[in-house]
Amino acid sequence: MSESSFADQVDRLVRRRKTEKVMCELEDRTPVPEAVASKNNERVMRALETAGWAPFHFPRKVDRLAEPWRAHVLWHESAHKLAFYLRDELEVKSKLPLLAAASSALVLVTWLPEFYDEAQREGSRLPRETQIVRDEEHLAAASAMVQSFLLLLTAHDMGTYWSSGGILCERETLEHLGVPAGEQLLAAVFIEYPEMHDDSRVRKPGSQRNRRSEDWIRPVTL
Numbered sequence: 403m404s405e406s407s408f409a410d411q412v413d414r415l416v417r418r419r420k421t422e423k424v425m426c427e428l429e430d431r432t433p434v435p436e437a438v439a440s441k442n443n444e445r446v447m448r449a450l451e452t453a454g455w456a457p458f459h460f461p462r463k464v465d466r467l468a469e470p471w472r473a474h475v476l477w478h479e480s481a482h483k484l485a486f487y488l489r490d491e492l493e494v495k496s497k498l499p500l501l502a503a504a505s506s507a508l509v510l511v512t513w514l515p516e517f518y519d520e521a522q523r524e525g526s527r528l529p530r531e532t533q534i535v536r537d538e539e540h541l542a543a544a545s546a547m548v549q550s551f552l553l554l555l556t557a558h559d560m561g562t563y564w565s566s567g568g569i570l571c572e573r574e575t576l577e578h579l580g581v582p583a584g585e586q587l588l589a590a591v592f593i594e595y596p597e598m599h600d601d602s603r604v605r606k607p608g609s610q611r612n613r614r615s616e617d618w619i620r621p622v623t624l
Contacts, residue, residue, distance in 0.1 A: 415553055415556060415557055416553060418556055419552055419553055419556040419562070420607065420608060420611055421562070421563050421564065421607065421608025421610075421611065422561045422562070422563060422594075422605055422606070422607055422608070423497070423501060423563050423592075423604075423605065423606040423607075423608075424501070424504045424505070424561060424563070424592070424594050424603050424604070424605055425497055425500035425501055425503070425504050425603060425604040425605075425606075426500060426503050426504040426603045426604065427500065427503065428482070428485050428486060428489060428499060428500070428503045430503075431482060431485075431503045431504060432598065432600060433478065433479075434477075434478040434506050434595065434598060435597075438506075438595055438597045438598065439477065439478065439506075439595075442506065442507070442558070442560070442595040442597075443477060443507065445555075445558050445560075446475070446507055446509070446555070446560075446593065447475070448554075449551055449554035449555055449558070450473050450475070450509070450551060452550070452554055453547050453548070453550035453551035453554060454469065454471075454547060455550070456543060456546040456547035456549075456550050457543060457546060458470050458539070458540070458543035459539040459543065460516075460536055460539055460540065462514050462516065462540060464514055464584070469543075469547075470513055470514050470539075470540035470541075470543050470544055471511060471512065471513050471514070471543065471544035471547050471588070472511070472512045472513075472514065472581075472585055473509055473510070473511050473512075474509070474510040474511075474512070474579060474580070474581055475507065475508075475509050475510075476507065476508040476509070476510070476579075477507055478505065478506050478507060480508075481502045481503075481505045481507065481508040482502070482503055484502050484508070484579070485498075485499040485500070485502035485503040486499075487578065488502065488569065488575075492569060492574075492575070494568075494569055496568055496569075498565075498568055498569065498570065500604070501563065501565070501592050502592070504592075504594070504603055505592040505593055505594065506560075506593050506594050506595040506598050507593040507595075508590065508591065508592055508593065509551070509589075509590075509591040509593065510567075510570065510579065510581070510587060510589070510590050510591075511544065511547065511548050511551070511587075511588050511589040511590075511591065512544075512581060512585035512586055512587050512588060513540055513541050513543075513544035513585070513586055513588045514540060514584060514585055514586075515537045515540065515541075515584070515586060516533070516536050516537055516540060517533040517534075517536070517537055541588070544588050545588065548564065548588060548589045548591070551591065552564060552591070555591075555593060558596070559596040560593050560594060560595055560596060561593065561594035561596075561599070562591060562592065562593055562594075563591070563592040563608075564589050564590075564591055565589070565590040565591075565592060566587075566589070566590070567587045567589070567590045570587055570590050571586070571587040
């Protein structure tokens with residue numbers, strides 16, 4: 403493959419990635435067949451590992467891990483149980499339970515602020531401005547990781563929706579899912595495997611896709 407054709411493929415992949423919210427009633431969900439799950443679960447894990455090559459500036463050094471992000475993976479059965487937990491126990495009225503019920507997998511990507519409370523800020527020897535920059539770097543790096551993950555899933559023809567999480571961001575929900583304290587939810591990535599694409603489900607495209615422009619690009623001449 404020539405360098406130009408590879409670049410063209412990457413270009414098309416980036417432009418092909420899109421938001422699609424897939425929803426169904428909790429009692430109407432279609433279980434993912436074992437063979438479909440086995441093949442695609444492996445691809446999701448591989449995509450996560452590859453997305454982990456996103457750049458980060460400062461080593462976070464939590465549990466001896468340098469990365470400022472973590473990924474918590476719920477396969478379809480766990481995502482379905484989460485849907486019932488959100489609807490029946492937390493009485494969530496938003497679309498989150500419907501999204502979880504329809505997902506083939508759900509990946510919660512968190513980032514690890516270095517100075518997530520005032521006590522930590524006061525106890526640090528770093529100036530406040532440096533603390534802010536550190537956390538901005540950690541958040542930016544985790545966002546780059548999420549985008550890489552979405553592109554890799556798109557390459558496998560998987561549908562994706564990056565949600566900010568709603569009630570999934572709250573400490574009670576994160577504790578229910580076993581997410582350690584100190585991690586903040588950045589992205590709830592709802593995934594639909596290509597074999598599970600069903601037109602009977604409710605589908606809503608992202609609202610910003612057709613609002614793209616190039617007016618934010620400014621060449622600088624000195």
